[in-house]
Amino acid sequence: MSGQTVGEALVAGLKARGVTCAFGIPGVHTVELYRGLAASGIRHVTPRHEQGAGFMADGYARVSGEPGVAFVITGPGLTNTLTPMAQARADSIPILVVSGVNTVASLGKGLGFLHELPDQHALAKTVALVSEHVASPGELDAALSRAFELFHIGRPGPMHIQVPLDVAGLPYRHEQIAKPPHSVPIDPAQIKEAATRLAAARRVVILAGGGAKTAGAPFKTLAERLDAPVVQTVNGRGVLHAHPLSVPASPSLRAVRDLIEDADCVLALGTELGPTDYDMYATGNLARMSGLIRVDLCADQLARHPATLPIQGPTGAAISQLLTCLPEGEKQSGGSARANQAREAAFEEIGPDYRAQVAILNAIRDAAPGALIVGDSTQPIYAGNLFYDHDRPGGWFNAATGYGALGYAIPAAIGASIADASAQVICIVGDGGAQFSLPEVMAAVDENLPITFVIWNNRGYHEIATSMQDVGVTVLGCDPTPPDFVATAQSFGIPHTRVPMESKAVAAAVKLVGGQAGPSMIEISAPRFVPVKDLAMKEGVPQTF
Template sequence: MTKATVGEALVAGLKARGVTCVFGIPGVHTVELYRGLAASGIRHVTPRHEQGAGFMADGYARVSGQPGVAFVITGPGLTNTLTPMAQARADSVPMLVVSGVNASPTLGKGHGHLHELPDQHTLAKTVALVSEHVSQPEHLEAALDRAFAPFTAGRPGPAHIQIPLDVAGTAAQDGPACPAPAQPPLDPVQITQAAARLSAAAKVVILAGGGARTADAELQALAERLDAPVVQTVNARGLMHGHPLTVPASPSLQAVRGLIEDADCVLALGTELGPTDYDMYATGSAAAMAGLIRVDICPQQLARRQAALAIQGRTSEAIPALLAALPGTSNQGQGARRAGQARAAAFEEIGPEYRAQVEVLNAMRAAVPNALFAGDSTQPIYAGNLYYDHDRPGGWFNAATGYGALGYGIPAAIGAAIAAPGTPVICIAGDGGAQFSLPEIMAAADENLPVTFVIWNNRGYGEIATSMEAVDVKVVGCDPTPPDFAATARSFGIPFTRVPMEPQAVAEALRAASRSGAPSIVEIEITGPVPGQE
């Protein structure tokens, strides 16, 4: 029997670790990595650009909870994937990028080999939590173990493995494994201390971040026990949908800052307290947080901001522990009133234009309940990030916070659809951002995925043009001509609908599109003057 190659052993190792889908574009430098893929049962999805592969892996990971995996070639394949890796790192998304690299004897020589970089491994290390170079066949198993370690212990993010051309096709060799580090248990003394502080407080506010998105029921029970309003960051939207204690609004808004600063104890769950959520208007500081108790899986994050009590651990484990340590009866105070006042003031604060866009989002949610909404940096996403209550935990995510990469929405929606078969997915992208990754829609057509690509067409970079005008800068470069999206849809072989920015019209178009269970494009045409072109 022929011994498996390193490439075949790689595929077997991925399958053994639960990988069921790989996003990748085959190339001459990854042929050996594909040798065992067809027979493995692992699904392969072909994007149109390596950046698309990375963003698809990101969307897949956010929805499935499992690492998204991308196969890319040496050199440009990896550099094209660095942007998705950076977005994944900013948002704690588990992603594994497997790349080739030039043959071992050529590395660092600068001889001009195809796809050569001065030091690809070091380049990947600048973004990846872990970057492994498999210099010998027997090193593969340990490299896989180390690459997967951040997905099970600590704060997740992107990992990278590179395999030289002269190693990938050689016979696999057994080598030592590298056991994954164990997640340290919660400190029971800290849990008791936190429960005592929370019990003694009269006005608790909970800040829920992306680390809490898998603990919806537990979070609701804790909030009700403490009679505490729950402020959600962008990556926590969908938690406690419609609940009287929920505040689905940005903590950067003055109304929400006021709620936080009025608290006598703030409990932050799985949030890094970063400025794109807590200081998006660049005031230089977030809201003051009295008696701050932080729960986070990452000790480095806990060390970056002083807190009265910092608890390392998973939010999904800490919340039940806190509930068990708290008194058995719920507080009966003014939590719902405080939350309601903050919601009303926040919605008023975002202004009439954004309120109109939120009404469109609400109509979309009502038209396609329990859908996944993946977005790009575009006006309705900015509006929703400021104020929007989604109806599915983990069902609202976009690249308009954290690293802020354009071109994210379309491929991320494709990855999300693959992670949740049969679930309707709504992608919201602007006409400008959509042009970063428009060809990826063809991958949705190939896979016949139930994704409705909603294009917010204001004929340019409207948000940037408005920002330039606001500081008296002459608007330049914000009017790239959009394509004919109807003709584009025809070229993809998928349905197309154009509607005005009117909630009922948008809802009807989305209902019709979602019933088909296949990809389609809905263009929302924004009429009126374009900023900078009046």
């Protein structure tokens, strides 16, 4: 097609590759990239900060299964998006950040141009899986094709394409788009060997990561045929809801580690075996995994942890192929009893405070069946990551593992809601984390999205304060004053409900707002953290650690 500029061709190339939504804040350095956007049919959502654009793209990708796209300006727009890119990389989430960059002739010369960085391309490369620099009009289509090919043939993550200011408005002849491959072939000999080992084993345990969340019914069939307890990481929750073989608990818990170590064959499906899931207490060791069979898209990932049998390929395809090789009929190895013992011990292990918070999560789930629950680093999310059984695969996700970025939940919930307009979205965020990205609620107002923003208000960074106190560090900087959330919700023009930290009250509030159009806010009044020193002073007892 002739008559297009590079910016228009970029938009057309995104649309041709299935992009239907983009998140971004236009600026003088992206005007030419926006030239064709309004007429393209691609939905544009305006966040209040570029970090919000990146987190929205992340939430959109997790729910839709398609890459989330963010448009940002040169310099500060790109640097503001590096944090969401790092979160996406840690959790294998496909997002594409499209940015401007200064004119070709000025790059690297330190001339003091607006939004200038010493080397923006090199900076993006430190976080993105691939960063493409479009130095001339003829390089655009190849850059797009390389980025989208990697979304489909390897472990997904953040991609970046930058277009110089003086290139974006140049004439461009659109080239034919190459269709990227959509799967990685799996070695059938490895599948047969895996099936032989699994059939011979007497106590199989399955580890289900985020790569297993789209496997569907075949995953359940595999677990039942092997009579294998299924331990789910944070991103794997919901794959076997309310099933006797389900262990929806962190593999960092001693009870779950015991289950794994008792197995004579461990099948790890789509999980990176990272410490924020498997060693969150920083022991320095993962649970011992006998006869480890590991399936993952990424060859580099497979090489990071020795396995008896590493298999590269998509989890869903591997499961389907395993089922064709395994003997018909279900094993009888006491899998349900082993899973039940681990569940009960793990729930006891998390302690009374976290058990109370899990009860609230269960009440929210039951009040909003099939909802998407998006979380930040806050107490009930920590509790749920340790033990919580969601009723929808991929419907429980948060930033409290992996990169661990605060400010994630509110914008990610917006992206999730846009990806699935039929779903109720519950965003759970602490009063501290909410203040990282609170203005993004207005994007939900603009888009009239059915998101319930649940603010866990304990008036400070309770979890951090506890961690400081536990190691004898004087608690400092953990009590930022929260805003008046009643007044805040009123300023946003959304309904607000304040409830105590009690399951029935929270469930009633969630049900009340569930049928309403547009966003709403529920504020849960949680106990404020009081350092031991303050308690001791009140009681007249000298402070000691």
